[in-house]
Amino acid sequence: MSIQEKINQLRKELRQHNYNYYVLDTPTISDYDFDMLLKELQELEEKHPEFYDANSPTLRVGGEVTKNFNTVEHRYRMYSLDNSYSKEDLLDWEKRIHKLLDTDDVQYTCELKYDGASINITYENGQLVRAVTRGDGFQGDEVTTNIKTIKSVPLQLQGNYPKSFDIRGEIMLPLEGFQKMNEERVANGEDPYMNPRNTASGSLKLHDSAETAKRPLECYLYSIVTNDFSPIGGDAEGRGGIETQMQVLEKAREFGFKVPKHSRLVGSIDEILEYVAYWDVERSNLPYEIDGVVIKVNSLAQQEELGYTAKAPRWAMAYKFKAERVSTVLESISYQVGRTGAITPVANLQPVLLAGTTVKRASLHNADQIAKLDVRIGDTVYVEKGGEIIPKIVAVATEKREEGSQSTQYITHCPECNSELVRKEGEAQHYCVNDLECPPQIVGRIQHYISRKALDIEGLGGETVALLHKEGLITTYADLYDLKVEQIVPLERMAEKSAQNLVDGVEASKQVPFEKVLFGLGIRFVGATVAKKLAKHYKNIDTLMVATQEDLENVEEIGVKIAESVRAFFDEERNVAIINKLRSVGIQFEIEEKELASNVLEGKTFLFTGKLTQFTRDGAKQMVEDNGGKTISGVSSKLNYLVVGEKAGSKLKKAEALGTVIILSETEFLSLINE
Numbered sequence: 001m002s003i004q005e006k007i008n009q010l011r012k013e014l015r016q017h018n019y020n021y022y023v024l025d026t027p028t029i030s031d032y033d034f035d036m037l038l039k040e041l042q043e044l045e046e047k048h049p050e051f052y053d054a055n056s057p058t059l060r061v062g063g064e065v066t067k068n069f070n071t072v073e074h075r076y077r078m079y080s081l082d083n084s085y086s087k088e089d090l091l092d093w094e095k096r097i098h099k100l101l102d103t104d105d106v107q108y109t110c111e112l113k114y115d116g117a118s119i120n121i122t123y124e125n126g127q128l129v130r131a132v133t134r135g136d137g138f139q140g141d142e143v144t145t146n147i148k149t150i151k152s153v154p155l156q157l158q159g160n161y162p163k164s165f166d167i168r169g170e171i172m173l174p175l176e177g178f179q180k181m182n183e184e185r186v187a188n189g190e191d192p193y194m195n196p197r198n199t200a201s202g203s204l205k206l207h208d209s210a211e212t213a214k215r216p217l218e219c220y221l222y223s224i225v226t227n228d229f230s231p232i233g234g235d236a237e238g239r240g241g242i243e244t245q246m247q248v249l250e251k252a253r254e255f256g257f258k259v260p261k262h263s264r265l266v267g268s269i270d271e272i273l274e275y276v277a278y279w280d281v282e283r284s285n286l287p288y289e290i291d292g293v294v295i296k297v298n299s300l301a302q303q304e305e306l307g308y309t310a311k312a313p314r315w316a317m318a319y320k321f322k323a324e325r326v327s328t329v330l331e332s333i334s335y336q337v338g339r340t341g342a343i344t345p346v347a348n349l350q351p352v353l354l355a356g357t358t359v360k361r362a363s364l365h366n367a368d369q370i371a372k373l374d375v376r377i378g379d380t381v382y383v384e385k386g387g388e389i390i391p392k393i394v395a396v397a398t399e400k401r402e403e404g405s406q407s408t409q410y411i412t413h414c415p416e417c418n419s420e421l422v423r424k425e426g427e428a429q430h431y432c433v434n435d436l437e438c439p440p441q442i443v444g445r446i447q448h449y450i451s452r453k454a455l456d457i458e459g460l461g462g463e464t465v466a467l468l469h470k471e472g473l474i475t476t477y478a479d480l481y482d483l484k485v486e487q488i489v490p491l492e493r494m495a496e497k498s499a500q501n502l503v504d505g506v507e508a509s510k511q512v513p514f515e516k517v518l519f520g521l522g523i524r525f526v527g528a529t530v531a532k533k534l535a536k537h538y539k540n541i542d543t544l545m546v547a548t549q550e551d552l553e554n555v556e557e558i559g560v561k562i563a564e565s566v567r568a569f570f571d572e573e574r575n576v577a578i579i580n581k582l583r584s585v586g587i588q589f590e591i592e593e594k595e596l597a598s599n600v601l602e603g604k605t606f607l608f609t610g611k612l613t614q615f616t617r618d619g620a621k622q623m624v625e626d627n628g629g630k631t632i633s634g635v636s637s638k639l640n641y642l643v644v645g646e647k648a649g650s651k652l653k654k655a656e657a658l659g660t661v662i663i664l665s666e667t668e669f670l671s672l673i674n675e
């Protein structure tokens with residue numbers, strides 16, 4: 001291949017990865033591998049300037065605008081950051097800066113490099129007017145309504161802010177929220193999201209802001225751009241007394257923005273490396289993901305002097321942590337059976353240290369994943385840890401494979417009960433359908449029933465459930481209510497007191513509200529949120545049990561898949577028998593009216609305008625109050641939400657002009673209170 005062909009091929013490959021990463025939010029290679037490809041291209045282009053192309057991925061910000069939102073031109077261009085992975089890279093950078101500035105007197109800020117999606121937010125007279133994604137750096141997607149749903153983004157500023165400025169930050173999905181979202185998805189029988197960064201980025205591009213509002217997003221700010229920093233009413237010109245990046249961060253905090261307090265002012269490359277080394281370890285204790293640190297020249301005057309290259313500021317540098325990837329040997333594959341009968345293949349690895357913990361197992365997801373990786377027992381595999389709870393195998397070192405190795409044959413029969421596995425059209429997972437006799441399914445259903453979000457039975461844990469089942473004391477969760485202290489005491493690791501606690505815990509579960517009971521029944525695809533929706537809609541189990549497929553599908557957010565699954569569950573006679581038994585012992589099978597109220601709207605003000613079609617004005621007012629909110633009579637800076645029906649007029653115009661009011665459709669309002 002000629003040099004030119006090589007360059008073209010790299011450009012093409014990198015463009016495809018940019019597209020996968022920024023537009024589809026599903027990268028197919030690791031960031032480190034991407035950066036190495038980019039570096040290879042950069043070096044070739046430097047050596048061969050005759051193949052210069054202004055559109056090369058080395059000279060352009062990687063993102064794009066989409067056709068789904070308003071395209072807005074940035075007032076101030078948005079750049080990427082140059083990358084470094086070593087002390088040498090940093091020393092080179094410092095040398096360049098000293099030369100350009102003609103001085104060695106340079107201080108730096110070190111900041112965390114938040115791993116999310118960049119955003120530019122414009123404020124005029126203290127009010128949020130617009131939020132735009134980075135896009136290609138010149139123009140981006142306008143996602144104002146989505147950004148307004150993020151609680152930590154102020155709609156109205158405090159303090160002495162400049163009249164007009166842009167502030168930049170990163171939209172993040174903290175790990176706890178990410179894991180909760182994934183637990184819910186898995187409980188509902190959906191595939192988990194890949195990692196927090198892509199999920200955060202995807203959340204910004206949702207068309208339904210009520211959906212975005214449900215995601216626990218955060219926004220961390222790191223820079224302000226304006227040509228006039230002087231506060232409103234102040235008389236200082238130009239920078240308004242703000243001379244450094246450190247002061248910018250401090251000011252942003254004063255105006256009401258969320259600016260993490262981990263930044264440091266340093267004077268040398270060694271101090272930078274200390275900061276990097278510290279956070280390379282300490283990052284595992286942060287509630288969100290970072291992928292490196294960002295080093296910036298602290299003086300704004302010096303920044304101005306240094307300026308920008310085609311793609312990045314000369315005054316800043318990212319130092320990226322090495323991808324947390326290690327290689328080890330795949331010793332065996334085991335197959336776990338979940339409570340729904342879903343089979344999950346798990347890789348058993350030669351123990352290896354990764355990101356501070358010893359890893360022995362990794363997820364293999366399903367048969368397709370195994371086939372795609374062509375992973376075989378005895379292979380050397382690469383393991384990575386992202387935002388997921390358990391690490392995953394990302395690649396196989398096929399060059400190290402021994403001759404004569406056999407490709408992996410997926411199991412055909414259940415490892416627990418030996419019945420033949422089934423894989424339905426369009427589903428990724430294999431299932432054991434012998435749910436009546438397959439022990440992990442029986443135990444799994446009871447474990448689900450007693451779990452915290454379901455019946456939350458104190459004094460009873462997962463292992464005890466397995467033991468009670470093994471001893472023949474329980475086969476369904478309804479059997480829990482027959483347990484007697486004297487039956488439990490003789491069991492392993494049980495005593496009078498623990499047995500009594502168990503029976504008391506079971507007794508107390510009779511007070512648990514209907515929606516949690518419904519979740520506890522373990523109907524496939526009915527997670528905690530769906531259970532809540534169904535409970536609110538049908539009010540009691542009897543109406544729900546006779547609801548037709550069609551009727552179920554008409555409930556908001558209930559799709560065909562869920563409706564089918566609910567219908568199938570109640571069509572099963574033994575499930576009806578279990579429910580009747582639960583009913584006879586006094587389990588809650590209807591909602592208490594006062595449970596309807598929540599405080600999700602606490603501190604929020606509402607106004608309804610236009611012709612309402614889904615509820616009456618009085619009904620709407622009642623719903624707001626029942627959920628802790630207030631209705632007010634006019635559009636003003638005090639108004640948080642305007643709910644618009646058909647043919648909305650002047651109030652809508654006024655609210656849009658204000659720019660601080662979140663505008664909701666009737667449906668969006670309903671999903672806000674049903675959250």
Ligand SMILES: NC(=O)c1ccc[n+]([C@@H]2O[C@H](COP(=O)([O-])OP(=O)(O)OC[C@H]3O[C@@H](n4cnc5c(N)ncnc54)[C@H](O)[C@@H]3O)[C@@H](O)[C@H]2O)c1
Pocket residue numbers: 017018020021022027028029030031032034035061062079080081083111112113114115117118119134169170222294318
């Ligand atoms: N895996 C893939 O297929 C793939 C594809 C494209 C890009 N990528 C990754 O993305 C990188 C390029 O993306 P990029 O151009 O957004 O660069 P970048 O993410 O490396 O750095 C620039 C961005 O960092 C963010 N940032 C976070 N904290 C910051 C702080 N404290 N101060 C300033 N900025 C901060 C900003 O949003 C800024 O836009 C690549 O180096 C690669 O790692 C991966």
Ligand SMILES: [Zn+2]
Pocket residue numbers: 337414415416417418419432433434438439
């Ligand atoms: Zn089985």
